[in-house]
Amino acid sequence: MRKLRGVSLIEVLVVMAVGTVIATMSIRILSQSQRNARQTQEHLNLQRGLTQWESQLRNDLRAATEVKLTDPQTIVLDQALTNVTYAVKPNQVERIEAGADKVISHEGYALPNCQVTIKLPAEDQVLIRVEPQRHRQSSRAFTIRQSVGRP
Structure with a gap:
């Protein structure tokens, strides 16, 4: 009697199951690495x-010679010939420099998913706190403290 060469159905199913597990793990690893890359870019x-x-x-x-907080999200800086306004918008801060009834420049600074708080603790000092939303453990608040009219 001749011995048949080949594989049984059970062997094929075992190989397919192992291949499926390996493919699933690879997809998870790839997905996690893409998520990490996206968070790092943000x-x-x-x-x-x-x-x-x-x-x-x-x-x-x-x-600046004078600073005014017109509302909790807008600060106006009076300078010698111009006024500079910083307005906190969703995901960005807009800077508008105006002088003699015309806009000189208009810029935006991207601050995605951040809570920005502006305070004037003294009339010659500005305190700004930027808190990123906590999607990562390494995110921490950032504080800008600067005197007005002085280095």
Whole structure:
């Protein structure tokens, strides 16, 4: 009697089950790595927006002669020849520089998923707190404290 060569149905099913488990684990790992990459990119965008905004805000505050908080989300800086307004909008802060009844510049700084609080603890000092929503453990509040008209 000749011995048949081949595989049984059970062997095929076992190989298919192992392949399915490996494919499922690979998809999960790929999905997690994409999620981590997306969160890292969001964090980098937030840092970039904060850095640009902080630099411009500090320069404007140093040049300001007076600061007014018109509402909890808007601050107006009176400078020698211009007024600069910072308005907190969803996911961004807008900077509008105006002088002599015309807009000189209009910029936006991306701050995705952040809560921005503006306070004037003293008439010559501004305190701004930016709190990212806690989707990651490494997210922490960022504070900008600057005197008006002084370096």
